[in-house]
Amino acid sequence: MNQQEIHSIVTTQRRFFFSGKTQSVDTRIAALKNLQCAIQKYEPEINAALRRDLGKSPFESYMCEVGLTLSEISYMLRHIRSFAKEKAVRTPLAQFASRSFRKPSPYGVTLIMSPWNYPFLLTIDPLVDAIAAGNTAVIKPSAYSPATSEIIQKLLSECFDKSYVSVVTGGRAENTCLLNEHFDYIFFTGSQTVGKEVMRRAAEHLTPVTLELGGKSPCIVDATADLKLAARRIVFGKFLNCGQTCVAPDYIYCDAKVRDALTSELKLQIRKQFGKHPLSNPNYGNMISEKHFDRIQELIDPEKTIFGGNTDRALLKIEPTLLSPATFDDPVMQEEIFGPLLPIVTFDTLDEAIRKINSMQHPLALYLFSQNRSAARRVMTLCGFGGGCINDTIIHLATSEMGFGGFGESGMGSYHGKDGFLTFSHMKSIVDKKTWIDLPFRYQPYRKSYAHLLRHFLK
Template sequence: MKSYETLINRQKNFFNTHKTKDLSFRLEALTTLKSVITTHEKELMDALKRDLNKSEFDAYTTEIGFTLKEISFILRHLRSWAKPQKVKTPITHMGSSSYIYSEPYGVSLIISPWNYPFQLAMAPLIGAIAAGNCAIIKPSELTPHTSKLIAQLINDTFPEEYIFVEEGGVETSQALLSENLDYIFFTGSVPVGKIIMEAAAKHLTPVTLELGGKSPCIVDQDTNIKLAAKRIAWGKFLNAGQTCIAPDYVYVHQNIKDAFLEALKTAIQELYGEHPIRNNFLTHIVNEKHFNRLTTYLSDGTTFIGGNTDRDHLIIEPTVLTDITWDDEAMQDEIFGPILPVLEYNDMDSLIEGINNSPNPLALYLFTENKDVQNNILTNISFGGGCINDTIYHLATPYLPFGGVGTSGTGAYHGKSSFDTFSHKKSVLKQTTLFDIPFRYPNAKNALKRIKRFLK
């Protein structure tokens, strides 16, 4: 197994020069990264097309444009975030003032996945740079063209003692994880997340885990059925369902189930045509292993729409399954593909119980105009984040932290949360020397009596 001790030591030595902590250095690095991405936009689109058959529209909106917007947002706000934050000081600390300093951890390892291979490598890198860290990126081997281009662009732009991309498979990740790093950021599956956390524990390395899970979508009877169906179809089948926050399944109220299904069929046809399997812009399943896994779900329940596949091109068209129960195979694990099971409900308490019997989802989507239903769901179901009357969109605002809870992940990023994730919050109290509080010392007269007055 290859050793990365030399690389990591070089990065630690560079970090110890304190150059990365200089605000102008960080701003320049982010500006350079933005310029490189903009200059090589066409090559990135071509790589994403070769790996996943992503259309230019999808490649730009979900990968390139998203990343550029994130950089622009952080460039606008970084100066204020990087300043020491003055906070209140209690009367018990008379004469002192309190501050929170944001300081970088050091050498950060970013292990990114294949489903959004560019965006999910760059977004945490942006946070690492903004906070003043060095970084090593290990992109996914399942999207080789995009990973190769990321390595080329980053390694040709930045010195390896600052930022470096190392391509490779599982053995590369294992070798990197065996080293003594300062921070680990991982996006991927729950089983691999457990391996990451176990490796981090050996060095007590702090981690952010962006995982997944079965994200529910609830369609209440008091909703705009046509608009709900359109937004659910878009959110579910974007990137062929290979999105960690895609609606994994739909719970629809029995009173509107038939109307919703018809609206969903119409929405899918409007988005992908009468025969989606022939749509040249349909994103492919990443490899044959995942294709085989997904096709086993097609025998569950009843196929309401879709179900056609093309093994040669790794295509599964948008598919909706009905007559589904929690005992079906499609309901056992996160689907992560263009297959949408639909269950029905008529009792909200039973629905909540069913969702809560599963691990914490990364996202939850609720379609209803009823404020009581909204409050009931938000109060009684734990999930990473989500939307009311929409899907996916909460991911795209830099003002909301994005992350999971429990088995769907730990930690959050995007916008200021990216800066905070890669920053240790160092607490500093500055005390006056103009006077002293005598009864803080045990030998002062009536010290205990006077202390009690202060601490009540």
């Protein structure tokens, strides 16, 4: 799709938005219900597409993509009328007589750029929030997950006229054309490198953005942790989707005293969850492409591989792999891994771990396994990160009751539930001033006799 065609889509959507049709809450509800029905109708095709792109099983596809998306729609349908209402606020005495209120209003034409690792969830979930808030949307799915992009285009074309929601497929050329356009809001999920470019291009139009990026999310395990349970939950969170999860534990940062015991439990859990031969496990996913497969394979240090390490390039599969003893100077610790490699780094004191984490780029997630409540409070208070869990991994993003988003280098802004509605809404502050009285003291010429009244009203 060329620049002229994309410009035509944006122009058509802006015209539709200014018609006022999306301002109606009933219209938004109808749109969400249509989307809900279409997802349910095409669930088998969605699952098949995710299998082709990432090797995901139907169970994992529903648990991590389709089910979460349907949950977000259901949440919005229950709460949208409340979210869209004007909210009255107290009016200062100096503004007597008037009514003050905050009115949620849609931005207008939005651009949603999604990644390949959870290509259905991370495309449709923000779309749900954008529609609920009353916007139109141009959707740009990743070129790395073509099968899922195809079903997304089919599904959304059936649900919406292009003047309301339109899908633009393709690669870098289409991304460039889209970023040349003036959108009213841009929602991007992906890498830091591309996120910086999106922010630079958005700045040319002073377009507000939400950036959902990533980073090296630590998983701290202290000496009090239940190691068996910790290993079970870490293995689930790390190797889900073959490690291609933006909030996966990027590395374990454990107390040196428990490293060997924890390592033993991790090995047991990998075998238990993925079998003795993970590469032949049909429910274990694959890397998205040869490029990403090669990048991860190069990070495997044979001298530090204590478990796993086998690969199958034909299937784009890499075994769950443990690397120990790892250090912060290792190549695998210089970038977000985004694959099934789990380095194990140790600390001697929790204060040492906190200082080290805070010296690095702010991660998207942080996980702590500990039975010491005081230690948990210290870590959650003193460390900077987007979101996280105590004694679990990744589940903090699986609720519409809390916003999900990054912090610092891992992103800006949040979504899910009410936070998603607010992300795609501008809160207009409005004063409705009555006409039956007009206090004179604010007008010139200023009078000394009004000074005490002004001080009384504004103190």
